[in-house]
Amino acid sequence: xxxxxxxxxxxxxxxxxxxxxxxxxxxxxxxxxxxxxxxxxxxxxxxxxxxxxxxxxxxxxxxxxxxxxxxxxxxxxxxxxxxxxxxxxxxxxxxxxxxxxxxxxxxxxxxxxxxxxxxxxxxxxxxxxxxxxxxxxxxxxxxxxxxxxxxxxxxxxxxxxxxxxxxxxxxxxxxxxxxxxxxxxxxxxxxxxxxxxxxxxxxxxxxxxxxxxxxxxxxxxxxxxxxxxxxxxxxxxxxx
Amino acid sequence: xxxxxxxxxxxxxxxxxxxxxxxxxxxxxxxxxxxxxxxxxxxxxxxxxxxxxxxxxxxxxxxxxxxxxxxxxxxxxxxxxxxxxxxxxxxxxxxxxxxxxxxxxxxxxxxxxxxxxxxxxxxxxxxxxxxxxxxxxxxxxxxxxxxxxxxxxxxxxxxxxxxxxxxxxxxxxxxxxxxxxxxxxxxxxxxxxxxxxxxxxxxxxxxxxxxxxxxxxxxxxxxxxxxxxxxxxxxxxxxxxxxxxxxxxxxxxxxxxxxxxxxxxxxxxxxxxxxxxxxxxxxxxxxxxxxxxxxxxxxxxxxxxxxxxxxxxxxxxxxxxxxxxxxxxx
Numbered sequence: 001x002x003x004x005x006x007x008x009x010x011x012x013x014x015x016x017x018x019x020x021x022x023x024x025x026x027x028x029x030x031x032x033x034x035x036x037x038x039x040x041x042x043x044x045x046x047x048x049x050x051x052x053x054x055x056x057x058x059x060x061x062x063x064x065x066x067x068x069x070x071x072x073x074x075x076x077x078x079x080x081x082x083x084x085x086x087x088x089x090x091x092x093x094x095x096x097x098x099x100x101x102x103x104x105x106x107x108x109x110x111x112x113x114x115x116x117x118x119x120x121x122x123x124x125x126x127x128x129x130x131x132x133x134x135x136x137x138x139x140x141x142x143x144x145x146x147x148x149x150x151x152x153x154x155x156x157x158x159x160x161x162x163x164x165x166x167x168x169x170x171x172x173x174x175x176x177x178x179x180x181x182x183x184x185x186x187x188x189x190x191x192x193x194x195x196x197x198x199x200x201x202x203x204x205x206x207x208x209x210x211x212x213x214x215x216x217x218x219x220x221x222x223x224x225x226x227x228x229x230x231x232x233x234x235x236x237x238x239x240x
Numbered sequence: 241x242x243x244x245x246x247x248x249x250x251x252x253x254x255x256x257x258x259x260x261x262x263x264x265x266x267x268x269x270x271x272x273x274x275x276x277x278x279x280x281x282x283x284x285x286x287x288x289x290x291x292x293x294x295x296x297x298x299x300x301x302x303x304x305x306x307x308x309x310x311x312x313x314x315x316x317x318x319x320x321x322x323x324x325x326x327x328x329x330x331x332x333x334x335x336x337x338x339x340x341x342x343x344x345x346x347x348x349x350x351x352x353x354x355x356x357x358x359x360x361x362x363x364x365x366x367x368x369x370x371x372x373x374x375x376x377x378x379x380x381x382x383x384x385x386x387x388x389x390x391x392x393x394x395x396x397x398x399x400x401x402x403x404x405x406x407x408x409x410x411x412x413x414x415x416x417x418x419x420x421x422x423x424x425x426x427x428x429x430x431x432x433x434x435x436x437x438x439x440x441x442x443x444x445x446x447x448x449x450x451x452x453x454x455x456x457x458x459x460x461x462x463x464x465x466x467x468x469x470x471x472x473x474x475x476x477x478x479x480x481x482x483x484x485x486x487x488x489x490x491x492x493x494x495x496x497x498x499x500x501x502x503x504x505x506x507x508x509x510x511x512x513x514x515x516x517x518x519x520x521x522x523x524x525x526x527x528x529x530x531x532x533x534x535x536x537x538x539x540x541x542x543x544x545x546x547x548x549x550x551x552x553x554x555x556x557x558x559x560x561x562x563x564x565x566x567x568x569x570x
Binding site: 044045046047052053054059066067071084085086088089104106107109111114115116117119122125129185187190 | 328395
């Protein structure tokens with residue numbers, strides 16, 4: 001079975017929101033659209049987004065670290081939002097594991113959004129149906145596109161390649177390799193939702209050097225320091 | 241969570257209607273067993289069923305406003321009965337009309353006087369159409385109580401709700417308000433059952449006070465499993481949000497926050513404790529002593545207003561883990 005997912009590298013995300021805007025641009029006019037904005041140029045604007053980039057500060061000043069955190073539907077392998085839907089509008093695709101909403105069946109009761117611990121479903125204020133990340137299902141399944149473009153808009157837009165896309169059930173995919181080799185983890189593992197999307201942690205590269213490794217104590221050509229003066233017997237004194 | 245008035249009215253109205261229907265059937269069974277005086281079919285059972293049906297209808301109207309658009313009621317809501325295998329909401333959407341139909345039938349059978357017994361048990365209890373429908377209706381009322389409560393109790397990460405206490409509270413609050421309403425109805429009709437229904441109403445109210453007390457105690461001490469650490473997967477005790485990714489509002493900032501101060505929450509809690517438990521018990525006891533026709537009605541109205549506040553508090557006290565991601569605008 002295939003389970004498509006994103007792997008997001010927090011180590012290289014710079015928080016530029018390119019994934020947010022490209023997501024909105026592609027999806028508002030595509031299969032999953034519209035993603036309606038209310039009062040966009042007025043006081044108290046609001047709108048539908050499938051993807052957000054949030055910023056967190058870890059630690060206490062001055063020992064802090066800024067973490068930019070892109071957040072979208074995690075396409076859980078055990079999605080709690082799907083079984084609670086009374087109409088069958090929420091479903092998980094059998095063939096590739098993407099969690100989707102059928103807007104024609106959704107009654108806008110919001111129960112699925114209550115059942116998602118991650119808060120990645122948003123009710124569209126105009127259409128009054130639940131909307132969420134589709135992993136750009138209309139792009140990734142479009143056979144007319146070249147293979148290199150059959151990826152979600154956010155993945156193609158990311159300037160730092162912080163977003164990897166692939167089948168996390170295929171052990172040799174780029175996504176699986178990244179999870180396996182670079183410490184990929186899931187969000188809120190305590191709820192057993194088995195999110196398909198994974199995050200790669202921030203990493204520090206440090207080389208381990210000991211003090212004595214920096215000072216050459218055994219250099220016979222050392223000119224900076226005088227040789228230690230002989231004390232006691234020398235080799236000549238004891239040889240006969 | 242953000243308390244939605246549609247759901248507050250829906251759950252309190254149908255809860256009272258279910259309780260009232262169960263009270264009517266209880267009264268009928270008692271009178272068949274010669275423990276109570278038999279009541280008039282039309283003025284008591286049929287009219288009582290009509291009142292229960294009116295409350296259920298009111299609940300249904302409230303539920304329509306919980307849909308994204310009210311028009312979805314006609315175009316899409318029928319799909320809501322398709323997912324009963326997995327969804328408690330779907331089960332409720334089946335149980336509610338089924339229960340309404342049984343209440344309607346029960347009232348109709350009494351109105352038309354189709355109460356000729358089919359047979360009698362040991363020559364003592366006559367079994368007629370109204371008893372059969374009544375028992376089926378009581379079973380359906382229980383199914384509906386459980387379905388309604390499980391909508392909330394089944395969400396495991398809303399830890400304040402994820403408890404059997406949620407189900408017992410919904411059932412006991414429904415029975416308490418339903419029996420109080422039937423006592424009020426009896427008083428209004430001049431039927432000598434005010435004491436019977438009033439006593440049960442007080443018993444259910446006290447039981448509800450105990451279980452609600454337990455759930456409030458549980459929620460006060462609750463230890464949330466999710467934290468910033470598990471939400472982000474970063475192992476540090478001090479993680480502060482600097483930006484939620486947008487300056488304006490979103491569905492996430494509206495749907496999951498009640499937006500009221502702790503003081504308001506505390507005031508609502510005190511209000512419902514007095515209005516649901518304290519005042520109705522005193523009024524019912526007083527009506528028993530004075531024989532007033534108005535005090536039980538006042539008791540029901542007080543308790544119902546209190547239940548609206550209780551349901552509001554029920555939603556407000558649940559803390560959704562998604563709120564961890566939406567703490568700071570910036």
